[in-house]
Amino acid sequence: xxxxxxxxxxxxxxxLQEKQExxxxxxxxxxxxxxxxxxxxxxxxxxxxxxxxxxxxVKAWKKVSPGEIPVTSFATIKPSxxxxxxxxxxxxxxxxxxxxxxxxxxxxIWQINSSSVEWIEKASLQETSQMIVLADGTKxxxxxxxxxxxxxxxxxxxxxxxxxxxxxxxxxxxxxKPFIIHSQSSVTQVLGTTFTVRSYEAEPTVEVNLLSGKVxxxxxxxxxxxxxxxxxxxxxxxxxxxxxxxxxxNENENFLAWKTGKxxxxxxxxxxxxxxxxxxxxxxxxxxDSLLLNCRFTGSFxxxxxxxxxxxxxxGSDISYQKQGNQYILSGKGCQ
Numbered sequence: 196x197x198x199x200x201x202x203x204x205x206x207x208x209x210x211l212q213e214k215q216e217x218x219x220x221x222x223x224x225x226x227x228x229x230x231x232x233x234x235x236x237x238x239x240x241x242x243x244x245x246x247x248x249x250x251x252x253v254k255a256w257k258k259v260s261p262g263e264i265p266v267t268s269f270a271t272i273k274p275s276x277x278x279x280x281x282x283x284x285x286x287x288x289x290x291x292x293x294x295x296x297x298x299x300x301x302x303x304i305w306q307i308n309s310s311s312v313e314w315i316e317k318a319s320l321q322e323t324s325q326m327i328v329l330a331d332g333t334k335x336x337x338x339x340x341x342x343x344x345x346x347x348x349x350x351x352x353x354x355x356x357x358x359x360x361x362x363x364x365x366x367x368x369x370x371x372k373p374f375i376i377h378s379q380s381s382v383t384q385v386l387g388t389t390f391t392v393r394s395y396e397a398e399p400t401v402e403v404n405l406l407s408g409k410v411x412x413x414x415x416x417x418x419x420x421x422x423x424x425x426x427x428x429x430x431x432x433x434x435x436x437x438x439x440x441x442x443x444x445n446e447n448e449n450f451l452a453w454k455t456g457k458x459x460x461x462x463x464x465x466x467x468x469x470x471x472x473x474x475x476x477x478x479x480x481x482x483x484d485s486l487l488l489n490c491r492f493t494g495s496f497x498x499x500x501x502x503x504x505x506x507x508x509x510x511g512s513d514i515s516y517q518k519q520g521n522q523y524i525l526s527g528k529g530c531q
Contacts, residue, residue, distance in 0.1 A: 201234050225314055225344045225357050228377065232355070235416060313347040319360070322477060324453060329356075332367035333374065338453045339477070340395070361393040363454050366408075377415065381433045381440075384411040384422075391450060401433040404445050414438060449475070456498040465490045465508065469525075476501045479522040487514060490530035 203209035204217050221228045319325050319337045327335045330348050337343055341360025349355075354374040366374045368387025376383040378394035381401045388408020394401040403412050405425040412431040413422040423440050425431050430445040448459045449471045458475065460468055466488035469480045478501065482488060494507050505516045505523070513528040 201231070205235060228357070229355050232375075232377075233353075314344055315347055316342065316344045318342040329354075329367075331369065331372075334365040336363040336454045338362060358392055358394055360395055361391065361453070363389070363391045363451065365389050380415045380435055380438070382413050382415055384413075385409070390425075399435055401435065402430060403432075404430045404450050412440060414440070447471075458496045458499070458504070460492050460494050462491050462493050464488065465492065468492060468508070472501065472504065481522055481524050483524065483526040484529065487525055487527065487529040490514065 200209060200213055200217065204214060209217070217231075221231050317325065317327055317337060319339050319341050322339055324339055325337050327337060327343060327345075329335065329345060331354060333354070335343060335356075338361035341358070341362060343356060343358055343362060345356040349372065352372065354369070354372050356374075356376055358376050358378045364374075364376070364385075366385050366387050366389070370386050374385045374387075376392055378392055378401055379396065381394065381403075383390075383392055383403050385408065388410060389406040390408070390410055391404045391406075392401070393404075403410065403425060405427055407427050410425050411422040412425055412433070414433065423431050423442055425442065428445060429442055431440050431442050433440045448461070452458050452471070452475050458471065460471075465482075469482075469488075473479060490508075490512055492508055494504075496504055496507075501523075502516075508514055509516065509527075512530040514525060514530075515527050517524045517526075
């Protein structure tokens with residue numbers, strides 16, 4: 196993909212066909228998306244620079260592309276009337292932007308493209324999880340039915356990975372090399388901290404829970420000032436349909452149960468407990484009487500079989516359970 200097309204895309208002035216070509220190109224290979232993110236960051240930074248100077252487009256273009264475009268066309272255009280002036284300014288500005296990006300990326304991106312970056316993909320199967328240690332010492336616990344793509348070695352400026360599903364991160368500290376997680380339409384950026392990212396394609400939200408440190412959570416391709424900064428104990432939730440992020444306290448004690456194997460219920464309603472059990476044990480529940488959902492329970496379990504938990508729920512209340520296929524049927528009079 197050439198710089199001119201990328202610049203036109205970032206400027207919002209490419210054709211529909213070019214836009215589709217770029218979006219397809221980004222999805223073909225994780226490295227393409229990684230390179231695009233770099234170009235986008237440089238483009239955003241370049242806007243302030245472009246507003247402060249008037250480029251000598253003719254001279255610059257001669258240096259990088261002699262003979263490719265009739266340079267005399269620059270000199271013969273006169274900036275009046277006003278409409279033509281606006282067109283010329285927009286065109287020259289776009290050419291200057293292309294030259295700026297080409298100059299900024301000419302050495303760095305060329306090295307990236309010419310080097311052989313080995314990408315590794317790890318996937319956790321159903322009902323299993325695994326720990327991955329990256330080249331920088333970052334530790335990642337991958338939940339079941341999740342996938343992580345990462346380079347064998349990080350480059351000199353940034354650490355980027357791509358997540359589908361859920362994972363717990365212990366990021367090695369490095370203030371000079373931010374760690375970035377791309378997950379569907381969201382971006383999570385950190386320097387060194389512990390947190391989880393939940394980003395399953397079938398779910399309507401992307402969720403980041405912060406345990407320690409500080410992270411910036413944002414939509415993909417957003418402006419820097421639109422990032423949400425999370426503090427320990429907070430969670431950020433991206434509604435994928437509305438493209439909106441909300442921040443709140445994390446009141447779910449069991450969001451890390453898949454990693455720790457520990458479930459804690461403190462005076463919790465059965466309706467909420469069943470949601471946790473469905474996620475943890477990957478099984479469905481059906482309740483014959485909605486009044487059962489109001490019963491409340493307290494207890495803690497460590498790597499306990501599901502039926503051990505259900506026996507505690509049944510103890511002291513009129514609740515019975517029966518397994519049918521991949522679901523449990525709960526019935527009875529409940530806790531009235």
